[in-house]
Amino acid sequence: MFDVIIAGATVVSGSGRRRVDVAINGDTIAELLEPGHNATALTTVDAAGLFLMPGLVDTHVHLRDPARPDRETFATGTSAAAAGGVTTICEMPTSEPPINTAARLLARAETVAPSAYVDFALYGGAGPENLADIAGLAEAGAVAFKTWLHAPAKGREHEFIGMASPREEDLEHVIAAVAATGRRHAMHAEDQSCLEHSLAQTRGMKATAGLVHAASRPTEAEDIAVARVLRIAKEVDAKVQIVHVTSPKSIRMLADARANGMDATAEVAPHYLVLDEQTLKQYGPFAKCNPPLRPESTVEQLWHLVQQGNVDVIGSDHCPYLESELEAGHADISTSPPGMPGLETMLAIMLSAAHAGRISLEDVARLTSERAAELFGLSSKGKLLPGFDADFVIIDPTEEWTYNSEKTFSKAGANARYFEGTTFTGKIHETWLRGTQVYNGESITAPLGYGRWVRP
Ligand SMILES: [Zn+2]
Known part of the structure; x- marks a missing residue:
């Protein structure tokens, strides 16, 4: 029994892509599960058809x-x-x-x-x-x-x-x-x-x-x-x-x-x-x-x-x-x-x-x-492999969205006037940090102070 399984997505790394489910325990990736596995988890996230990137x-x-x-x-x-x-x-x-x-x-x-x-x-x-x-x-x-x-x-x-x-x-x-x-x-x-x-x-x-x-x-x-x-x-x-x-x-x-x-x-x-x-x-x-x-x-x-x-x-x-x-x-x-x-x-x-x-x-x-x-010597970051921090984005690479500075989280979003009304292709559905969802596609879902100082 895992804490979380992200199911159905294609996992992209610097060297290739694989259709595997990502099993998470605590902060880290526990296993990459081949399709057809019968593992279970406390929480299963359906990401069928989507892509997981570090x-x-x-x-x-x-x-x-x-x-x-x-x-x-x-x-x-x-x-x-x-x-x-x-x-x-x-x-x-x-x-x-x-x-x-x-x-x-x-x-x-x-x-x-x-x-x-x-x-x-x-x-x-x-x-x-x-x-x-x-x-x-x-x-x-x-x-x-x-x-x-x-x-x-x-x-x-x-x-x-x-x-x-x-x-x-x-x-x-x-x-x-x-x-x-x-x-x-x-x-x-x-x-x-x-x-x-x-x-x-x-x-x-x-x-x-x-x-x-x-x-x-x-x-x-x-x-x-x-x-x-x-x-x-x-x-x-x-x-x-x-x-x-x-x-x-x-x-x-x-x-x-x-x-x-x-x-x-x-x-x-x-x-x-x-x-x-x-x-x-x-x-x-x-x-x-x-x-x-x-x-x-x-x-x-x-x-x-x-x-x-x-x-x-x-x-x-x-x-x-x-x-x-x-x-x-x-x-x-x-x-x-x-x-x-x-x-x-x-x-x-x-x-x-x-x-x-x-x-x-x-x-x-x-x-x-x-x-x-x-x-930069951040040895727990950057890869979706067992033992690494479960830090990833779930994306739809074909979904369009339009930049609207009224919806940005940065205070400086309106400075990007050249992007106002620009349509981008590739939408972030969720962001996860150390096994916890921190953004759900609309709002920040992590508690304030969840982020940690990382050293090389
Ligand atoms: Zn600079």
């Missing part, structure tokens, strides 16, 4: 709790995660105070846990100011480290202490310190001097705000930064992940580095695969992110690289702001903060692409869950 492990989330509850709280952000099929978020270290010491990491875990609906891992920041704290952050449970290669925006310097390293000579020490912990080092790779040069060139440019932003951050800024990271990482045998890469050349550089034995991986955010420069032109600050949305031809190249297996993970880069903060960017886009919501649309974007024949469901499982869990 719950998403999102490597790139900014909820910022407890710093800015007006933008998002851990409760609203992790509700959005559950509704989007994300069962583990990796929360970035930007907050106030920034997460640059072990004490701050532990304090943050304690602060956010009571309002988590899904499991969460926490990044630590790594910069020239906190070199002595990096080992301690790893010991305290930081899942990975994050460093920005460009300088913080004016007025936000205090948020980036111990996580920005625009100077090359500093970066060498920062990468070496993280490499010594054995943890993965995530980099926002845009070169500061290249950005300054491009920004100066675009000053006074006669174009819509969105196109000014696009021109101010060219892909060359990424390529220069990625080359620097790879040069240093090779010397100290670091494990590096370049986050939200948009430059096809950078992705090829990472693939070449892997072919030469380095542990260098590429994360792509889903918005770069479905939105382009025209979205930025039309929606201005609401479609502003760093690096910027790229021309349609670049989007096509990114898809090609995904299809060739040169992208490792898809991370949402969920980044909530107030509508008023973005609205202010219509006058001068350089002043508004970069970032879009993403937790509730990431799987939808990937499932719609699968429906359109651009990618297989197996690759979606690998890119959104399995590979991320492996790279």
Whole structure:
């Protein structure tokens, strides 16, 4: 007798799909049962004709709790995660105070846990100011480290202490310190001097705000930064992940580095695969992110690289702001903060692409869950196999639904104006975390605080 059997679904993993029933005891998957078995359970869920995929492990989330509850709280952000099929978020270290010491990491875990609906891992920041704290952050449970290669925006310097390293000579020490912990080092790779040069060139440019932003951050800024990271990482045998890469050349550089034995991986955010420069032109600050949305031809190249297996993970880069903060960017886009919501649309974007024949469901499982869990050392996550946490989504890959920001769980759902009224194909019926349903297709069904802190 099992606690739960999910019956009748096709189970999708990174390596294939199988028509098996999933038996669960407590938090974990107990067995995969071949059709025709006569096992019983206290609860049997009929999922006939539906698909089961591993719950998403999102490597790139900014909820910022407890710093800015007006933008998002851990409760609203992790509700959005559950509704989007994300069962583990990796929360970035930007907050106030920034997460640059072990004490701050532990304090943050304690602060956010009571309002988590899904499991969460926490990044630590790594910069020239906190070199002595990096080992301690790893010991305290930081899942990975994050460093920005460009300088913080004016007025936000205090948020980036111990996580920005625009100077090359500093970066060498920062990468070496993280490499010594054995943890993965995530980099926002845009070169500061290249950005300054491009920004100066675009000053006074006669174009819509969105196109000014696009021109101010060219892909060359990424390529220069990625080359620097790879040069240093090779010397100290670091494990590096370049986050939200948009430059096809950078992705090829990472693939070449892997072919030469380095542990260098590429994360792509889903918005770069479905939105382009025209979205930025039309929606201005609401479609502003760093690096910027790229021309349609670049989007096509990114898809090609995904299809060739040169992208490792898809991370949402969920980044909530107030509508008023973005609205202010219509006058001068350089002043508004970069970032879009993403937790509730990431799987939808990937499932719609699968429906359109651009990618297989197996690759979606690998890119959104399995590979991320492996790279970040979350050994109980990412696979639907006995012994793993029973984290999964039950989906209908052919069912359509329409994005309506009035129904989003994130406070920032309305910022995704470009998706308002968009029909996605592939609907989440249920999300389960550690053997318990947390989302039933309409509302959050887990108790507040059900989510746990997970460490590598
Ligand atoms: Zn980010």
